[in-house]
Amino acid sequence: MLLCAGTVLLLAACSPKFNWREVRSKDAPYSILLPTKPSTFARPVDLDGTVLTMTMTASKVDDTVFAVGSATMPDAAKAQAALIAMKTALVKNINGTVRSEKSTAAASSSQGLSSSIDIEAVGKTPAGKEEILFGHFVSKDKEIYQVIVMGPEKQVTRENVDTFITSFKHD
Numbered sequence: 001m002l003l004c005a006g007t008v009l010l011l012a013a014c015s016p017k018f019n020w021r022e023v024r025s026k027d028a029p030y031s032i033l034l035p036t037k038p039s040t041f042a043r044p045v046d047l048d049g050t051v052l053t054m055t056m057t058a059s060k061v062d063d064t065v066f067a068v069g070s071a072t073m074p075d076a077a078k079a080q081a082a083l084i085a086m087k088t089a090l091v092k093n094i095n096g097t098v099r100s101e102k103s104t105a106a107a108s109s110s111q112g113l114s115s116s117i118d119i120e121a122v123g124k125t126p127a128g129k130e131e132i133l134f135g136h137f138v139s140k141d142k143e144i145y146q147v148i149v150m151g152p153e154k155q156v157t158r159e160n161v162d163t164f165i166t167s168f169k170h171d
Helices: 002-013 076-093 158-167
Strands: 021-024 030-034 039-047 050-061 064-072 097-108 112-124 130-140 143-151
Touching: 030 050, 030 064, 030 158, 039 076, 064 158, 076 097, 076 112, 076 130, 076 143, 130 158, 143 158
Parallel strands: none
Antiparallel strands: 021 030, 039 050, 050 064, 064 143, 097 112, 112 130, 130 143
């Protein structure tokens, strides 16, 4: 009996919640590590008056969501405004307050216009659950991306956030 219990404990230890795998988008030029098998769907979004289709690829571990969204703006000049609109909408979804924010912008002959916004925000869902949101919003010419981790603050570890967000690569 003790041997069976030991075997069950050993097998349980071998099934990690986080089974990181590389995912390459079929719709946009990026790759990222996700902690579980992802789901992908597309839906229309309104980003400050620009309506476009955003493709989301996401996976969930317990109550924490890891997601990357991608879309193509009709005009590269509107991409920065789209990043701000995505950030604002996600923070609003959790009735949140931004704890920290960092923005970068660059123009190069090989990459064109690119910019990013990184945030950490805290808030509560409409159901009253305390949430934390880590967001990395990126534009590369007309392509825009949102790379987010959102979940209960006590369950979201910096290590998993860093693994996910830093794995995002624009191909």
